[in-house]
Amino acid sequence: xxxxxxxxxxxxxxxxxxxxxxxxxxxxxxxxxxxxxxxxxxxxxxxxxxxxxxxxxxxxxxxxxxxxxxxxxxxxxxxxxxxxxxxxxxxxxxxxxxxxxxxxxxxxxxxxxxxxxxxxxxxxxxxxxxxxxxxxxxxxxxxxxxxxxxxxxxxxxxxxxxxxxxxxxxxxxxxxxxxxxxxxxxxxxxxxxxxxxxxxxxxxxxxxxxxxxxxxxxxxxxxxxxxxxxxxxxxxxxxxxxxxxxxxxxxxxxxxxxxxxxxxxxxxxxxxxxxxxxxxxxxxxxxxxxxxxx
Numbered sequence: 636x637x638x639x640x641x642x643x644x645x646x647x648x649x650x651x652x653x654x655x656x657x658x659x660x661x662x663x664x665x666x667x668x669x670x671x672x673x674x675x676x677x678x679x680x681x682x683x684x685x686x687x688x689x690x691x692x693x694x695x696x697x698x699x700x701x702x703x704x705x706x707x708x709x710x711x712x713x714x715x716x717x718x719x720x721x722x723x724x725x726x727x728x729x730x731x732x733x734x735x736x737x738x739x740x741x742x743x744x745x746x747x748x749x750x751x752x753x754x755x756x757x758x759x760x761x762x763x764x765x766x767x768x769x770x771x772x773x774x775x776x777x778x779x780x781x782x783x784x785x786x787x788x789x790x791x792x793x794x795x796x797x798x799x800x801x802x803x804x805x806x807x808x809x810x811x812x813x814x815x816x817x818x819x820x821x822x823x824x825x826x827x828x829x830x831x832x833x834x835x836x837x838x839x840x841x842x843x844x845x846x847x848x849x850x851x852x853x854x855x856x857x858x859x860x861x862x863x864x865x866x867x868x869x870x871x872x873x874x875x876x877x878x879x880x881x882x883x884x885x886x887x888x889x890x891x892x893x894x895x896x897x898x899x900x901x902x903x904x905x906x907x908x909x910x911x912x913x914x915x916x917x918x919x920x921x922x923x924x925x926x927x928x929x
Contacts, residue, residue: 636817637796638767640737641710642838642860643675644853645822646845647683649887649894650697651901657693659700661900665846666704672849674709675839675856677701678739681714682776683843683887688905694726699733716740716771720756724763737767739799739841744777750785761792768794769841773801773824783810790819799824799841805831812836826852826878830871833859843886844878847893847923873929877922883915892916893923 646669651658669677679701680686680694689697698713705711713735715726720743727738742748743756761768770789774780780802781789789795800808801824812821812835823832826844833839833856845852851870859867881889887904892911894901896919903910911919 637790637820638794639820639838640712640767640769640796641676643856644839644845644849645676645678645710645712645841646674646849646852647678647681647841647843648701649846649891649901650680650684650686650689651899652685652905653900653902657689657697658900658902659696662697662700663704665894665899665901666701669845669849670705670708673853674845674849675853676710676712676736677705678712678714678841681739681771681841682741682773683846683890684714685887685905685908686714688908691726695729695733698730698735702734710736712737712739712769714739714741714771716742718743718746720759723756724760727760727764727766731764731766735766737769737796738764739769739771741771741773742777742779742781744779747777747779750782753779753781753785754788757789757795758792761794765794767796769822770795770798771801771824772798775801775803780807783807783814786811786819787814790815796820797822800832801825803828805835808832808837809835826881827871827875829855830859830867833867843881843890844874846890847881847897848874848877848926851926873926877926880915880919880922883918884911889915889919893919896920896923 651661713730772781797820821837823840855870
């Protein structure tokens with residue numbers, strides 16, 4: 636059985652920006668509120684954290700800051716993947732040096748690769764770190780899909796311990812569960828599919844929704860894993876309209892707008908992402924208000 640970095644809900648936390656770069660004061664506030672609201676792990680500098688438009692120095696400072704603020708209260712997982720294997724190794728080694736609990740490695744994007752290339756890429760990184768690794772499969776963004784048999788091969792590597800599955804293909808997720816069993820822990824990468832992934836053996840979610848509803852999302856997963864299936868099901872279904880609003884434009888455009896709506900000052904996404912349309916903002920606000928009243 637592979638090491639479990641966390642069970643439950645890990646927040647793919649946004650990175651707040653201001654005119655000077657990363658707004659560390661607001662980032663600390665976000666981290667403390669997440670921990671106070673029972674979140675099980677934090678994932679920093681991932682897709683939702685806008686790592687693709689952060690400088691290398693900003694990423695290093697943000698990862699180090701998160702580790703220091705969290706101070707071992709919950710696991711911190713750093714997004715250190717990329718489409719250059721050498722750079723991914725270097726960022727992973729930095730993250731290990733500053734004390735993260737694991738890393739999330741997205742598939743190479745734009746240059747892409749074959750399934751054999753994925754095995755070579757992940758194997759090369761795994762050899763250069765002692766950290767537990769979570770594979771990140773999100774073909775809608777990267778153009779690359781980690782096939783179930785590739786997962787089976789990668790699961791043979793000791794420190795490749797889990798996969799964040801955001802393909803949206805539940806048949807594929809079930810096949811990964813069947814082929815890998817306890818040798819590859821499963822996390823849902825889609826908030827609208829938390830319970831379906833848990834139902835085939837998943838142990839949690841890496842969530843966007845939990846940026847604004849950490850306790851709600853944590854409880855949904857905890858209920859399911861504690862066999863309170865009906866309560867978990869009701870929560871999943873209740874959250875669907877809000878989740879839809881959070882993904883009506885490219886993530887993290889809507890979730891940053893949502894955080895600003897509920898009292899944080901996280902700034903706007905960096906170009907090429909732009910602010911959310913007024914029409915979609917109005918609908919998002921309506922869904923936030925509605926779920927808080929239920």
